[in-house]
Amino acid sequence: MTATTSALPAAAAGSTGPISRLRWAVHDGLVVTKRNLLQIPRVPELLVFSTIQPVMFVLLFAFVFGGAIPIPGDPSPNAYREYLMAGIFVQTIAFNGAATGVGMADDMQKGLVDRFRSLPMARSAVLAGRTTSDLIRSVLIVVIMSVCGLLVGWRIETGFWSALFAYVLILAFGFAVSWVGAYIGLVVPNTEVANTAGFIWLFPLTFLSNAFVPLQGMPPWLQTIAIWNPVSSVVAAARELFGNPNPFVGDTFPEQHSILMSIGWIVVLLAIFAPLAIRRYRLTTSR
Numbered sequence: 001m002t003a004t005t006s007a008l009p010a011a012a013a014g015s016t017g018p019i020s021r022l023r024w025a026v027h028d029g030l031v032v033t034k035r036n037l038l039q040i041p042r043v044p045e046l047l048v049f050s051t052i053q054p055v056m057f058v059l060l061f062a063f064v065f066g067g068a069i070p071i072p073g074d075p076s077p078n079a080y081r082e083y084l085m086a087g088i089f090v091q092t093i094a095f096n097g098a099a100t101g102v103g104m105a106d107d108m109q110k111g112l113v114d115r116f117r118s119l120p121m122a123r124s125a126v127l128a129g130r131t132t133s134d135l136i137r138s139v140l141i142v143v144i145m146s147v148c149g150l151l152v153g154w155r156i157e158t159g160f161w162s163a164l165f166a167y168v169l170i171l172a173f174g175f176a177v178s179w180v181g182a183y184i185g186l187v188v189p190n191t192e193v194a195n196t197a198g199f200i201w202l203f204p205l206t207f208l209s210n211a212f213v214p215l216q217g218m219p220p221w222l223q224t225i226a227i228w229n230p231v232s233s234v235v236a237a238a239r240e241l242f243g244n245p246n247p248f249v250g251d252t253f254p255e256q257h258s259i260l261m262s263i264g265w266i267v268v269l270l271a272i273f274a275p276l277a278i279r280r281y282r283l284t285t286s287r
Helices: 008-013 018-037 045-064 077-109 112-117 125-151 160-187 191-200 202-207 220-227 230-242 258-285
Strands: none
Touching: 018 125, 045 077, 045 125, 077 125, 077 160, 077 191, 077 202, 077 230, 125 160, 125 258, 160 191, 160 230, 160 258, 191 202, 202 230, 230 258
16 A cells, blocks of 8 residues: 555645545545455455344344234235345444444554554545445445345345345445444544444444334334434335335335435435544544
């Protein structure tokens, strides 16, 4: 990386416009992304354990709860498995945001960011590289989960483009949550705290939603919170785009416009936490 980035000042010195700065920022971010991805073959346990958890969730929820939660109009266990998969997708991708925070805190704790600071690179590159590499890793995890889902009876009932849009929406939400994780990783003092802080807000966010059970069984005040939960919107949108059963849709705006709400939540999360994380990184590395 040092050899790659050392040539940047001479090339960038003659052009300091916004387009040139953006181009170099993208270049630096891709270099850091490559650096993070190269860690996977060197430490394969990271990928192995990050894929075991979602597979376990699929199998446990499909076979343990498959016959316990009936789907109106289709009492077969396979109906719940199709209802379940969108929730498993979104939960797993959201949990990857915690991994982003742990990775960011680890880089800070080891002093790697201090070495990055001495290089002529964009300040946003470290964060963009971390979130992008985690997004690429999420693609592989989603592929593995999809295969596992197909084996337990999940099916995509719509066309190719609708299914592709569902995957893009899920991954985009995971990318937005990764920026939340990156901000947490910069705020906390070490990886242990980052791991706890990353999951402490993700667990209620995912389980207080329509990911695994219908909202109608919750108390009215809890239903309202769950309806406006971004996870509920993304899960409902994925079910709609996959053509999976979702008979519990109410008449509120988030439930009736889940795709629009999902896009809105993704934009809001990125608009808030990407600038916050970059600003925090600049303050941290300027000390």
